[in-house]
Amino acid sequence: MTAVAEVRARSWWIASRLVLAGTVAVALLVGGTALRVWQVAREDNRPSSDAIVVLGSAQYDGRPSAVLQSRLDHALALYRDGVAPRVVTVGGNRAGDRYTEAAAGARYLRGMGVPGGEVYPVEQGSDTLQSVRAVAEVFAAHGWRTAVLVTDPWHELRTERMARDAGIDAVGSPTRSGPVVQTRWTELRYVARETAGYLYYRLFHRSSDAGPPVA
Incomplete structure (x- = not known):
């Protein structure tokens, strides 16, 4: 073998090993993140906190969608258990909507008996x-620090990370009902979506379209 051929062979060997190492590293990162999404989805943290925060989802002329209602019902149960003295609903609206997600959520909770002064709609935000x-x-303005976040199980890891990065001492208590948690296929699909969404956020510190459904 000539010297040139030896150099080429050596270069190919090094390049192939680098590609293999990179592939393994990416696989470990993605797999580890997916495992963490799955683990956090199964946690249910409900310490005494300043507020329960309900992440928004679709609403139809003031009526919560099935996804949003499952979150609101879970937040209502936490409120009645004394986890926090108030509930924060959050989410903006789409073009043409009369109600925001936050307003629809607040309206629902008040209709279920939560005093109006203990429901705080935050009507901003088109993504998590x-x-x-x-x-x-809102937390900073009121001097609140701790929160229990209510959203879908697979959405919890990304939401908790964003909340902590924003200065909220947050833990999650995900829903256990609703369209997102009905089948094993749904679970796998949204674990994959949230794995992508979480990695995108950690890499770019921006939200993505890989979040949970809004219907």
Whole structure:
């Protein structure tokens, strides 16, 4: 073998090992993140806190969608158990909507008997990151620090990370009902979506379209 051929062979060997190492590293990162999404989805943390925060989802002319209602019902149960003295609903609206997600959620909770003064609608945010940052501003204005976040199980890891990055001492108590938790296929699909969404956020510190459904 000539010297040139030896150099080429050596270069190919090094390049192939680098590609293999990179592939393994990416696989470990993605797999580890997916495992963490799955683990956090099964946690149920409900310490005494300043507020329960309900992440928004779709509403139809003031009526919560099935996804949003499952979150609101879970938040209502936490409120009645004395986890926090108030509930913060969050989420903006789409073009043409008369109600925001936050307003629809607040209306639902008041209709279920939560006093109006203990429901705080935060009507900003078209994605999780915008919503969490809007909630952080409200927390800062009121001197609140701790929160229990209510959203879908697979959405918890990303939401908790965003909330902590925004200055909220947050833990999660995810829903156990609703369209997102009905089948094993649904579970796998949204674990994959939230794995992508979480890694995108950690890499770019921006939200993504890999979040939970809004219907």
